[in-house]
Amino acid sequence: MSDSSFEPKIVAFVCNWCTYTGADLAGTSRMKYQSNVRMIRLPCTGRIDPMFIIKAFESGADGVLVSGCHPGDCHYTAGNYHARRRWILFRQLLKFVGIDESRVFFSWVSASEGKKWVDVINEVTDTVRSKGPFTNYQKLNKEFTING
Numbered sequence: 430m431s432d433s434s435f436e437p438k439i440v441a442f443v444c445n446w447c448t449y450t451g452a453d454l455a456g457t458s459r460m461k462y463q464s465n466v467r468m469i470r471l472p473c474t475g476r477i478d479p480m481f482i483i484k485a486f487e488s489g490a491d492g493v494l495v496s497g498c499h500p501g502d503c504h505y506t507a508g509n510y511h512a513r514r515r516w517i518l519f520r521q522l523l524k525f526v527g528i529d530e531s532r533v534f535f536s537w538v539s540a541s542e543g544k545k546w547v548d549v550i551n552e553v554t555d556t557v558r559s560k561g562p563f564t565n566y567q568k569l570n571k572e573f574t575i576n577g
């Protein structure tokens with residue numbers, strides 16, 4: 430279902446201490462990557478409420494990326510472990526509201542991994558582009574509104 434003119438909108442929730450700094454390194458190193466991602470910086474992946482992800486899709490995102498410090502490197506000790514555990518439960522919620530869970534991506538990118546950030550963004554963008562636009566959430570929203 431790919432449309433050659435389709436440019437996916439991807440929202441990336443990243444932690445301040447590792448992934449954001451890694452993305453900054455990619456920028457200051459003048460590495461090139463696809464420009465489809467809008468980053469939202471949070472203190473830690475443990476701070477990412479699953480509703481942020483639902484809200485991103487509701488607002489028109491075609492894919493969502495969550496990225497933070499590698500396991501064991503979280504600046505708040507265990508925030509990324511909490512995020513990973515939360516994801517296991519969150520997958521059930523995604524199915525329930527009709528969001529294809531394969532549109533949500535997770536990665537660990539450290540402050541020194543600018544190249545990895547570039548690779549993750551390019552891979553996520555290509556994957557979402559091949560899936561086509563995400564429209565299910567809007568359809569569900571419309572059904573709920575019409576049927577009360």
Ligand code: FES
Nearest residue numbers: 444473497503504
């Ligand atoms: Fe980066 Fe917790 S500070 S995941």
